[in-house]
Amino acid sequence: AKSKDRTTTRQDLSEWLQYKQTMEAVAKESGMSLRTFIDIRGNHDKYGVPYVGDKLDFFSNYSISSQFNRLTTVQSICLM
Numbered sequence: 001a002k003s004k005d006r007t008t009t010r011q012d013l014s015e016w017l018q019y020k021q022t023m024e025a026v027a028k029e030s031g032m033s034l035r036t037f038i039d040i041r042g043n044h045d046k047y048g049v050p051y052v053g054d055k056l057d058f059f060s061n062y063s064i065s066s067q068f069n070r071l072t073t074v075q076s077i078c079l080m
Contacts, residue, residue, distance in 0.1 A: 009044075009048060010047060010048035011048050011049060013058060016058040016062040017062065019062060020062045023037065034064050034068075040065070040077070041063070041074075052071070
């Protein structure tokens, strides 16, 4: 999320809560387990976050990966 004057960025709790609710709804509607989904921390998930585990690190609290303790650094992904 950008500040009102659009000069700084930060994580927005309401967006993360909406993301979590949306992904849970997608899993429920599709009949797929949440374990099927892998969300990966991107550069925008780090804006305004001083370090992983900080109170502003919403990825570590609201991502699907965090629910299953998948918080290590991902170097590559192969989809089959």
